[in-house]
Amino acid sequence: MKYQTYIFDLDGTLLDSLTDLELSCNYALRVNGMPERTLEEVRMFVGNGVKKLMERAIPHGLQNPLFDKTYEDFRQHYLVHNLDHTHPYAGIEEMLQHLLDANKHIAVVSNKFYAATQDLVRHFFGEKIQVAIGERVNIRKKPAPDTVNEALRLLGVSRENAVYIGDSDVDIMTAKNSGMPCISVLWGFRDKRFLIEHGGETFVEKPSEILDI
Structure with a gap:
């Protein structure tokens, strides 16, 4: 890590x-x-x-x-x-716990509206996620870097030694616009071919692989 x-x-x-x-x-x-x-x-x-x-x-x-x-x-x-059928992907909670145990800073940035982002993160992950940013006034949505910048500010850290993890072309663009590397996950809403076509370079097939990068 x-x-x-x-x-x-x-x-x-x-x-x-x-x-x-x-x-x-x-x-x-x-x-x-x-x-x-x-x-x-x-x-x-x-x-x-x-x-x-x-x-x-x-x-x-x-x-x-x-x-x-x-x-x-x-x-x-x-x-x-929004909680009827939604659930963490297999291995996500264990991966987050490993990061937390290693004293890593963890944030979520989403284009979902703010209230739903807060509700979902609080419900499923509690203290594992230190900062959660959703769509709100005066912060441009991804792929603009605003949500990432706000997360870094609230965490009190710089973008050095930071990595962005997402499942879409929007996430690849967000990482680029934020000046940080991107890990693209292959269990989400877009497949590997699509992600490669949109600039994806680093891929993981299961959450535990994030810990090895």
Whole structure:
């Protein structure tokens, strides 16, 4: 473990949240009379925050006159149901405990809205995660470096000896924009071929392998 600070993406990296995202997305679409989306469609829509997820899922996106209502229906449903099926990937909790035992700094940065990010991190990981940053006013979403910079500030550390871990092209870009190396995980929402095409260079197939890098 050559790094001192580990900054993790949340969805698709620490948590398998896809089913709850799909169910809330389709609830909002359904009650507003719109066609529902498949799990695989939702998988490809996620990564840029839930507003972008719904923009991609709703016919005609932001131009749809029902966009705001449908997006708010999604938010309200997801805040109530984001723990229904979501769970940590196998080996995640053990990996985090190893990092904690080694006195590493650990943070989560997500494009998920702030309240849901806080709820999920607190529920599943408690004291293992020292800082959790979600989408909020005045902090640009990933791939901008703002969330990473805020996490480093709250941890009280520099980007030296820090590494970013995520499952998507957005995460690869975020790490690059933040001036730190990226570890791409292969159990998340994007496959290895896609990640290589988008600049991925370092890959892990299970959480314990993060400890060996």
